[in-house]
Amino acid sequence: MTAPKTLYDKIWDAHVAHEADDGTCLLYIDRHLVHEVTSPQAFEGLRMAGRQVHAPDKTIAVPDHNVPTTLDRAKGIENEESRIQVEALDKNAKDFGIHYYPVDDVRQGIVHIVGPEQGWTLPGMTVVCGDSHTATHGAFGALAHGIGTSEVEHVLATQTLIQKKSKNMKVEITGKLKPGVTAKDITLAVIGKTGTAGGTGYVIEYCGEAIRDLSMEGRMTVCNMAIEGGARAGLIAPDETTFEYVKGRPHAPKAGQWEQALEYWKTLYTDEGAHFDKVITLKGEEIEPVVTWGTSPEDVLPISATVPSPEDFTGGKVEAAKRAIEYMGLTPGQKLTDIEIDTVFIGSCTNGRIEDLRAVADVVKGKKVKDGLRAMIVPGSGLVRAQAEEEGLAEIFKEAGFEWRLAGCSMCLAMNPDQLSEEERCASTSNRNFEGRQGYKGRTHLVSPAMAAAAALTGRLTDVRDLM
């Protein structure tokens, strides 16, 4: 009998195309997602060496980081460098014959939302992208991680990646979540517990009742931020929820192959007794709606807490906390619910899916965004946008006073026109609160969509449960 394996072990073993004596492997890549920022040099490298894309069928490109999300974007991208990057992707996709969703295609959107939506991401696959949030796709029980530009070129040319195996880590969330607590709160709470380097060297498998109870959208939110915990990838074993989501998507297996695929997917779970190098357990009932107060995703506190003081920490974190509190313009001891905000951003590959928008609509229906506050909702893809319009969510948003945008990365990072100005304070559903991430000297508080909606109504960080 073979030794019990983790889910990660199984996917890894199924993709080793070659193993050298020192354990270095060529891992075969089933899906390669490409966006405009990290790929131009890789395509240039192919051209210079006279190489082709090895498997154009398995390569999918979409521009997202640089694209404007205003309704008039058909008139083109103003910033010249951004425009050139997007045009380069247009050309590369065409020249190399890879699947492409250009800016004016309704299916365009954030690469990590488009992949699953179109059925490119399937259980048991290996998925890479020149982008750290590739971890998102792990929600399907796919081994998915971000790579650098040289590696993008390597995958384009060979459909493999040179890799050594990571260690196994289990993150279990037991029990049920309380009302008002969401997938975003789970993933932030985990990072708050492990720290941003806690997952370094590991692939995390998330499991437990609270994870099982999540929709696919919620699972993607959890895995998306595995990278903020330092992990190489995050995984959730596929189950009926997964199969239900995948079925009927444009690139999902069709009748005939579907049954065969399903049979295989059902073997994708961690065997009883398989070894994990590290185990972390959180009780679902104990997770509160959380916010970040500082400039690292690990700076997480329940909304009921107060701003910490640097002395609450030890080691290098004392200096870091001091700098973060100053950068964020906060005072130790201040109640988090007293922090007033200028802007609300709802979107990104963490929380730009239909379920996120429904959660926002639930909170803001029939209410108004606080006077003077800038509030925008940026759907993760053109199809998410269309669905929200069909369900009447867009009307609710517009009536409440939100800007209702076109799909893209938008204010998740300061690479397109949607940016914070200096000292502008934002409640954001994105994934990184680093200095300058949303704009030079901008101040970011990471929250769930429901919490962002609550903040939009009151103009300060708010416990969404108080509005329920």
Added chain:
Amino acid sequence: MEKFQKLHGIAAPMPLVNIDTDMIIPKVFLKTIKRSGLGVNLFDEMRYDRQGNEIPDFVLNKPQYRDAEILVAGDNFGCGSSREHAPWAIADFGIKCVISTSFADIFFNNCFKNGILPIILPQEQVDILMADAEKGANARMTVDLESQEVTTSDGEVIPFEVDAFKKHCLLNGLDDIGLTMEKQGAIESFEAKAAAQRPWV
């Protein structure tokens, strides 16, 4: 990737320690779509003033070092971010070899991926080479990867260490991709097997 075998060229001295990747290529140049063409912005903030004029004192602006192919640098060269734009800029300028007492890890590896030979030597020997580089354009050094020796303009020979596998790749101009392509057979048989087992992929 270009082969690196034997280099006979001008060495520029940069005794500054902790030259980081931001100094090598500042953040504003990361929005480019090319890996070539970064050479003009190599060491941008040290090399040009705010109006874009060359700062005459900077070593690579001096007439005798404009065609340098070797850099002799201070300790901990290439620290900071993992941006591959740093070795791209160095290679694009025409520098093929950097000699120092130590390098940041990621930068060190990125060099090999881009045809640049980074050489680590003890302080005394770097001092000798630094002094040799100070002599200017007539003092050409020789870097022989095959025999693993640097020869100064005076004929002093300094041996160096290099990882056998990385040496093999540089000598033969094999990049990671080239090497992986040598295993094309393994990849193709994997694909055939996978297509049978998981045809929906």
